[in-house]
Amino acid sequence: MFDLILTQSLNGLASASSLFLVASGLSIIFGVTRIVNFAHGSLYMLGAYLAVTLVNALGPASGLGFWGGVLLAALLVGLVGLVIEVTVLRRIYQAPELFQLLATFGIVLMIQDIALASWGAEDRLGPRAPGFKSFVILFGNRFPTYELLLIAIGPVVLALLWLLFQKTRWGVLVRAATQDREMVGALGVNQRLLFTSVFAFGAGLAGLGGALQLPREAVTLHMDLAMISEAFVVVVVGGLGSVGGAYLAAVLIGILHAFGILIFPKITLVLVFLVMAVVLVIKPYGLLGRRPVGQTRGPTAEPLLTPADRATKLAGLVALLLLVIAPLVTPDYLLLTLTELVIFALFAASLHFMMGPGGMASFGHAAYFGLGAYGAALAVKWLGAPMEPALVFAPFLAGIAGLVFGWFCVRLSGVYLAMLTLAFAQIAWATAFQWVDLTGGDNGILGVWPSGWAVSKTAFYYLALMACGVAVLALRFAIFSPLGYALRAARDNPLRAEAIGIDVMRVQWVAFTVAAFAAGIAGALFAFFKGSVFPTYMAIPRSVDALLMVLLGGVQTVSGPIVGAFAYAGLSEQLTKLTMYWRFALGLAIVLLVVLFPRGLVGGFLALRERRLATEGA
């Protein structure tokens, strides 16, 4: 028993090292630039792929070839980081946090296709490290020496980072900027250089983490998202900006994995994210993190929200009429697209409700969409329910999940809230993926078909249009109701809101639940529309879809999410048809949009109109 505990602990420590390298880079970058780099997992993947190529080119048998290749790969990734910082991030430091996250997600998509084009879809196996190919016998178990090396690398890198931050001027600046960025700027430090070098350095650490994984596991195109969600957990548990915290959390998560596999093999993922949720609720800024000083952007002046004027109402009515008569004039395949668009419009509007007026950006809204879909599918599969009761039941499953998850989430704000929502979505995803007996796991649930009267494409389209139309209008109405005002009050100035009798957390909690419920309606319709459900309905990309729709339309407009849903879904569908490398194109489009229209499409249009009015008035 004792030897088992010991080997599993060693396994945990070994896997903690790469996780630590990636997470510490992410943490340092966040500390200084306040950017949560979604692309950090991609840099890790890039490091691994580059190392495969370089080590093979330099001669995998010699120590120089192997370690030279690994280090060169890390350097190259650092260079890639430098290019990313200079071309993209530098332009959006002043943009809202979410836009920054989104831009880095655009980079994730681009790197995915670059890797696909350069190294192909097949997994690549790296060579083993020369000199570290054998085993040692520890307590009767064979233990690879390379694992021991990795265990040592973690603390060594931690010590080196510590020296770097304590003993060099650059390190002191990084620490100072992490504590109070504005102060460092005010002292006349060249921020550009600091930010660029920090990003390149963090990227290099991620690349090194990826390159060091070569002898341990195959290099795949799925490394990026798998790593980034774990790195998020590590960074958040350890405390954003704290390198020591990152190491502590990496070890904790590594060991949790190692023992989780022994004890609860089916819910290891859930276990990891549960730990994160618990830590965040007890210590909202992580184990070693501190409440950031002077970095809260403060009560940013959000624009006035006014009810639609005549012209806007008319435009909305015309759009609705067009949607109503669409089946008479459009071919069948287009009607399918339209049905999907209508469902996504509700999905986007539900996210907008908590994100715009509520100020709570969710990175895991797909959880509620997916729970709605699974709610419907489970009702059909296990209860033999027909479509109508299943459609009614499903949103309640999503709503109840929103009630439970929301209780935790409203206790946090900003990036921390976004990451916690992501964690809950990963729990939902992992449950659907791993609880095979109930959900069918990866194979999903098939045969979720509508009732007889709604089988035809036209009938189902009208069903979706009606349900989504009513739900979207209800959400819109709620935004202008006292509840919606209280929600905005809580976002604008929680201190003032509490001082006039508004229970900020409770208002946000209700909004969270309402948003989850509405997403559940969309998900349930989607299940019957597709006739099946899969865990991917709850995966990160689906959550990002929703975010993109809302941001594309503009967060601070009520009609924005609907316009955004149509624009985004239309765009991505065209892209998938046009090119094999649609991810790259989509990623590029996202990056360009964020850089060019930081207020979203409708927001940009409104800004244009304001400017024109201003010049006319002058």
Added chain:
Amino acid sequence: MSAVPANAAAEPVLVVRDLAKSFGGVHAVQGVSFSVEAGQMLALIGPNGAGKTTCFNMLGGQLQPDRGAVLLSGKPITGLKPRVVWRLGVGRTFQITATFTSMTVRENVQMALISHERGLWNPFAPARARHVAEADALLAQVGMSEQADRACGVLAYGDLKRVELAVALANRPKLLLMDEPTAGMAPRERIELMALAARIAVERNIAVLFTEHDMDVVFAHADRVIVLDRGRLIAEGTAEEVRQDANVRAVYLGSGAASGGH
């Protein structure tokens, strides 16, 4: 106390007893006691770091006191949450103005009125249509009628202070807490705003507790003054009494300085 108000038999609106708060090793407020009566303006003054805002935040519920009691009309409100304190009849303005920037001036006041009338959870009836007349009356009182439809995010600082005052009055408070109500305002604006507050206090019979750095404002409008230094009350009395107090002159006004702002 020579100047006894007409309703001397009534108990004070606010009674503070032995209030204390430490942050780590810093004793921000150490055993402060005072009271305010209806219709009275009490100024809480003291040098920077004396514990004025800490004191305020304990009265408004933003901070939990370590010990001591706060009584509102005889009922303990010690350590209650800000929203509960507000429901019991305490309005407050903040040192750094706190308004809802995505709403118009009128909507800011409407929001407070909706909350006061317990209409927050109503998902029906557009919020803009609620309590319009009442909101406009309050805005007229603070002289903000003309700007009722402007966004709070674009207002001048002095105007924001007026909006805050209107918001603070929306729940018909018994007690009004004003933390540096005139900070950041031009001298003329200061006099105007405090004259307004004093008038409202008398008209509505509200007890007002305010902190202030500008001694002209304090001596012109306070019925009584209490002086805080390093967390302790060192003097209490009329403006004139405090002005003559040797302790106050030593620690607060500095050697030889009589009055005048900072």
